[in-house]
Every structure is written in structure tokens, then in C-alpha cells.
Amino acid sequence: xxxxxxxxxxxxxxxxxxxxxxxxxxxxxxxxxxxxxxxxxxxxxxxxxxxxxxxxxxxxxxxxxxxxxxxxxxxxxxxxxxxxxxxxxxxxxxxxxxxxxxxxxxxxxxxxxxxxxxxxxxxxxxxxxxxxxxxxxxxxxxxxxxxxxxxxxxxxxxxxxxxxxxxxxxxxxxxxxxxxxxxxxxxxxxxxxxxxxxxxxxxxxxxxxxxxxxxxxxxxxxxxxxxxxxxxxxxxxxxxxxxxxxxxxxxxxxx
Amino acid sequence: xxxxxxxxxxxxxxxxxxxxxxxxxxxxxxxxxxxxxxxxxxxxxxxxxxxxxxxxxxxxxxxxxxxxxxxxxxxxxxxxxxxxxxxxxxxxxxxxxxxxxxxxxxxxxxxxxxxxxxxxxxxxxxxxxxxxxxxxxxxxxxxxxxxxxxxxxxxxxxxxxxxxxxxxxxxxxxxxxxxxxxxxxxxxxxxxxxxxxxxxxxxxxxxxxxxxxxxxxxxxxxxxxxxxxxxxxxxxxxxxxxxxxxxxxxxxxxxxx
Numbered sequence: 001x002x003x004x005x006x007x008x009x010x011x012x013x014x015x016x017x018x019x020x021x022x023x024x025x026x027x028x029x030x031x032x033x034x035x036x037x038x039x040x041x042x043x044x045x046x047x048x049x050x051x052x053x054x055x056x057x058x059x060x061x062x063x064x065x066x067x068x069x070x071x072x073x074x075x076x077x078x079x080x081x082x083x084x085x086x087x088x089x090x091x092x093x094x095x096x097x098x099x100x101x102x103x104x105x106x107x108x109x110x111x112x113x114x115x116x117x118x119x120x121x122x123x124x125x126x127x128x129x130x131x132x133x134x135x136x137x138x139x140x141x142x143x144x145x146x147x148x149x150x151x152x153x154x155x156x157x158x159x160x161x162x163x164x165x166x167x168x169x170x171x172x173x174x175x176x177x178x179x180x181x182x183x184x185x186x187x188x189x190x191x192x193x194x195x196x197x198x199x200x201x202x203x204x205x206x207x208x209x210x211x212x213x214x215x216x217x218x219x220x221x222x223x224x225x226x227x228x229x230x231x232x233x234x235x236x237x238x239x240x241x242x243x244x245x246x247x248x249x250x251x252x253x254x255x
Numbered sequence: 256x257x258x259x260x261x262x263x264x265x266x267x268x269x270x271x272x273x274x275x276x277x278x279x280x281x282x283x284x285x286x287x288x289x290x291x292x293x294x295x296x297x298x299x300x301x302x303x304x305x306x307x308x309x310x311x312x313x314x315x316x317x318x319x320x321x322x323x324x325x326x327x328x329x330x331x332x333x334x335x336x337x338x339x340x341x342x343x344x345x346x347x348x349x350x351x352x353x354x355x356x357x358x359x360x361x362x363x364x365x366x367x368x369x370x371x372x373x374x375x376x377x378x379x380x381x382x383x384x385x386x387x388x389x390x391x392x393x394x395x396x397x398x399x400x401x402x403x404x405x406x407x408x409x410x411x412x413x414x415x416x417x418x419x420x421x422x423x424x425x426x427x428x429x430x431x432x433x434x435x436x437x438x439x440x441x442x443x444x445x446x447x448x449x450x451x452x453x454x455x456x457x458x459x460x461x462x463x464x465x466x467x468x469x470x471x472x473x474x475x476x477x478x479x480x481x482x483x484x485x486x487x488x489x490x491x492x493x494x495x496x497x498x499x500x501x502x503x504x505x506x507x508x509x510x511x512x
Contacts, residue, residue: 008370010369010370010374010375010376010379011367011370011371011373013370013376014363014366014367014370015367015370017363018356018359018363018367021358021359021363022356022358022359090354091354091371092331093326093331094331094347094354094371095329095331095347095354095371095372095373096329096330096331097371163273163276163281164276164277164278164281165275165276165277166277166278166279167278170278249332249333252326252331252332253268253269253270253273254273254274255274
């Protein structure tokens with residue numbers, strides 16, 4: 001696979017450049033808008049929920065920011081990844097290229113967005129006097145896994161999107177529901193222990209929780225927690241690659 | 256050894272309720288038992304080979320299976336049965352004007368297309384001035400692609416694609432590009448590539464062009480191979496007769512199969 005990427009490096013770079021140019025329309029303001037949207041979300045949540053949850057949660061702004069950062073990265077990457085195959089059908093029905101590079105190129109683009117927002121999180125932390133410790137190095141782990149996780153989900157969705165054109169709407173509804181189930185603006189401690197365990201079945205929540213543990217609690221999660229995240233990631237990646245392998249030629253009939 | 260060998264290739268294609276289908280429609284149709292996917296053979300038992308410097312013309316009416324066959328030759332699709340052996344790199348120019356992006360500039364599109372065709376960045380940097388000169392789009396270099404006329408788009412497509420030195424070159428309806436002057440230029444370029452020793456496959460609805468350029472003919476009809484021959488003139492004459500309504504030759508051929 002790495003060899004194939006190497007061989008197609010030029011195409012990959014051009015695709016990333018194209019997606020980037022199209023998204024931001026060649027303006028600095030374009031990037032500004034895409035950073036502004038999570039910040040607005042943060043502001044609204046802060047205003048609305050501070051009265052309900054903010055009093056019992058310390059550093060509530062940072063708490064919200066962690067949730068929003070992870071969740072918007074997840075939902076943007078997977079939505080972009082989902083459309084990658086259908087949007088590039090005119091390319092891969094004409095030339096012989098590995099199809100996953102379209103998903104990868106979309107993910108590179110959302111990663112840039114994520115990185116900028118991540119810097120903003122650090123700025124917010126400093127303002128809220130939450131200071132970085134050496135443990136923050138561990139944040140590399142959830143970031144890397146989340147990138148892979150998004151690629152995996154993106155591959156699965158993009159394959160499904162070829163088969164079912166209404167996946168876009170279904171996924172939009174699903175992510176909206178998932179957002180409320182990801183404890184972005186509330187704490188799960190108010191639920192019974194059984195329910196709290198159920199939250200662990202939501203991979204996105206795991207990533208959010210990892211961030212909060214490191215940044216707000218200054219605690220490195222348990223090895224089991226690391227393994228659970230790795231398991232989820234490998235699981236979706238395997239399904240994604242399997243679907244691409246299985247339906248690689250089938251895609252052509254349907255586009 | 257032949258540079259391209261297509262050995263008893265058959266390609267099964269699916270149609271029916273598989274395009275533009277939603278999950279909702281799928282489930283509903285499944286429940287009602289109305290979900291049907293038809294399979295048919297787009298190409299059946301096609302066999303031919305091509306040597307260096309030869310030019311194969313593929314003729315046949317719409318739906319004969321020409322484009323599907325080319326997809327297998329270029330490696331985009333796998334044949335359902337049979338084998339396709341390529342001993343060299345393939346450059347396929349299928350439906351030229353599509354696959355460009357209207358938002359990007361001429362230059363960016365040229366690079367993207369070059370990347371799609373498997374060029375390296377270095378090669379593209381080297382050849383880009385030549386591409387621009389050949390396509391006569393110098394003054395449009397930084398314009399968004401959507402502002403160009405369709406003739407200009409095809410000109411760029413042809414110019415990028417013709418920079419290769421492929422071993423196998425596939426041309427699907429691309430020689431009818433641009434205005435008279437450009438057509439002459441592109442035909443000259445084509446001859447240059449053919450003479451450089453590439454094996455070329457040409458699909459054209461202009462029988463005149465096929466007669467003038469090709470050294471071999473593959474005649475397809477509804478996925479079946481009617482003829483594969485060196486006798487270009489003979490095959491073209493028969494095909495012309497077929498187009499004029501004389502079905503006897505095609506029927507005699509398909510009756511044997």
C-alpha cells in the first residue's frame with residue numbers, strides 16, 4: 001500500500017491541493033470561516049449550558065472545547081470522506097488509480113483545520129490558566145488514532161455512498177444524534193454505572209474523554225483504555241479496507 | 256512478442272436498480288420484490304493482439320462494447336473471464352473533456368491531469384511550457400477552467416495526454432478535437448506517437464479516419480467479435496454495407512458463434 005502511495009504521490013499532492021483550493025476558494029478568509037464555526041459553536045454552548053452544567057464542571061470552557069474539537073473533526077472528516085468516491089467518479093472511471101487516495105486527500109484537508117483549532121485550544125487553556133504539562137505529549141496518541149479512525153469510517157461511508165445515494169442524509173442525522181450521546185456539554189457521572197459503561201461503546205466519546213483526562217485532570221488513561229481505542233480504530237480500518245477490496249470493481253458499475 | 260494480448264476476454268456488466276439508488280428505495284424494492292439487477296455480457300470472447308507500431312481501429316455501433324473493452328485494456332476494470340496482458344505502460348485518453356475541475360485554473364488542471372496519467376512532477380515541470388504552447392492556451396493559463404469553451408478543454412486534454420511516450424496508447428473519440436487547424440496538428444502529433452513505436456487503439460465513428468490510420472480492425476457488434484483482421488479496407492467496406500442495412504455478414508458471423 002505504501003508503495004502504491006509512493007507511486008501515486010504526485011496525484012495525491014495534486015488532489016490535496018485541489019481540495020484545499022476548492023474548499024477555501026484561495027482566500028485567507030476561507031480558513032478563517034472554517035475556524036470560526038467551531039468557535040461559534042463553543043460560544044453558544046457556553047452561553048446556553050453554563051447555567052445547567054457549568055457550575056459543577058471546572059474549566060467548563062475547556063471542557064466544552066475538547067468535546068467540540070474532537071467531535072467536529074470527526075464529523076467533518078467522515079462527511080468529507082464519505083463524498084470522496086462519488087465526487088471523484090469522473091477520475092477513477094477513466095484512469096487506473098487506487099481509490100482510497102481520494103478519501104486520504106479529503107482527510108489531509110480536514111486535518112489542517114483540526115490543527116488550527118487545536119492551537120486555539122491551547123490558547124484558550126492558557127487564558128483559562130490550564131497550563132501544559134509533560135503529559136500533554138500523550139495527546140499524540142488520540143490524535144493519530146482519530147486520524148486513522150476517521151479514514152476508516154470515511155472509507156466505509158464512501159463505499160456505502162456509492163451504493164446508496166441517501167447515505168448523506170442518514171449520516172447527517174446519525175452524527176447529530178451521536179453528538180448528543182458524546183457528552184460534549186454534560187458529564188456522564190450523573191448517570192448510573194451501567195449507563196456510564198455504555199458511553200464507552202461510543203468511540204468518539206473515548207477520544208473526547210482522553211483529551212479531558214490529560215488536559216483537565218492531568219491523568220494518563222489506563223492501558224485498557226488505550227487498547228479499547230486502538231481496537232475501535234483497527235476495527236473500522238479493517239472493515240474499510242475489506243469493503244474497498246471487495247467492491248473495488250463493483251464501484252465502476254454504479255457510478 | 257505482442258505488446259498487448261487480449262485473450263478470450265468476457266466482461267459482465269450489471270445494470271438495473273443499482274444507480275442512484277437510496278437505502279430507502281433499496282429496502283422498499285426488496286420488500287416488494289421489485290429489486291432487480293440485470294447482468295449482461297458487454298463483451299463476449301474477445302481475442303486480439305497488437306504489436307509495436309500497429310494501430311488498431313475498433314468499429315461497431317453504440318452499445319457494441321467498445322468502451323468497456325477499452326476499460327479492461329487500460330486496467331480500470333478487470334475482465335470477468337479471460338486475460339488481458341499488457342507488456343508496457345498504457346496511456347488512455349477516454350472521454351477527454353471530463354475529469355477536469357471547473358474551479359481550478361488551466362495550469363492546475365494540466366498538472367492534475369498529468370498526475371492522473373501517471374507522470375511525475377518533474378516530467379510535468381519540464382513539459383508544461385510545451386503543453387501550453389501546443390494547446391494554444393497561453394493567455395488563459397490562470398483562468399478558471401469553467402470559463403473555457405469545450406473545444407479549448409479538449410485541446411488541453413489532448414496536449415497533456417500526448418506528451419507521454421506510452422507503449423500502448425488508447426484513443427476513444429479524441430481525434431475529432433478542436434477546430435480544423437488544431438485537428439491537423441493533433442493528427443500530426445498522433446502520427447508522431449504511432450511512428451515512435453507505440454501500439455495504438457483508436458475508437459472512432461469516422462470510418463474515413465479508421466481507413467486512413469489503422470493497420471488492423473476489430474469489429475464488435477453487441478459485445479460479440481465480428482472480425483479481427485489486417486484487411487482494413489475489406490472490413491471497412493463490409494462495415495459500411497452493414498451500416499447501410501446489409502446485415503448478412505454480421506448474421507453469418509454470429510450464426511457460427
